[in-house]
Amino acid sequence: MGLREQITEDMKTAMRAKEAGRLATIRLILAEIKRKEVDERIEVNDDQTVAIVEKMIKQRKDSITQFEAGGRADLADIEKAELVVLTAYMPAGLSDEEIAAEVAAAVAASGAAGPQDMGKVMAIVKPKLAGRADMTVVSALVKKALAPA
Numbered sequence: 001m002g003l004r005e006q007i008t009e010d011m012k013t014a015m016r017a018k019e020a021g022r023l024a025t026i027r028l029i030l031a032e033i034k035r036k037e038v039d040e041r042i043e044v045n046d047d048q049t050v051a052i053v054e055k056m057i058k059q060r061k062d063s064i065t066q067f068e069a070g071g072r073a074d075l076a077d078i079e080k081a082e083l084v085v086l087t088a089y090m091p092a093g094l095s096d097e098e099i100a101a102e103v104a105a106a107v108a109a110s111g112a113a114g115p116q117d118m119g120k121v122m123a124i125v126k127p128k129l130a131g132r133a134d135m136t137v138v139s140a141l142v143k144k145a146l147a148p149a
Helices: 003-016 020-040 047-070 074-089 097-109 113-129 133-144
Strands: none
Touching: 020 047, 020 074, 047 074, 074 097, 074 113, 097 113, 097 133, 113 133
């Protein structure tokens, strides 16, 4: 079963269990998938679905930060609940050691010599780690690996 079918089944389950918050979040995911399909006239596959969910997670994290800075704990709590539901659809994350190993392999493969080669390394690493690692962490590790000693 594909990720989209799993999300649809979870929506039906949430409807039956009358879980309003979970149902609303799942409907947001499906609406975003449908929007992408209509806008780009494509059939969204699992990788694209993961990218959509990852983007939604990033939006929720940004919103939580803004709401907490603005003293709106009620809205931050809603976003946190949505974040929990969204995170359930992400593939298992990699450990810091696994990410560091991928970065080291990409640095070696690209022959990167310094910070100016960061784009080359990220181009190799991003497709491998997309959806499985936070790209800000990956970027920081690449920057650290390429820093002059």
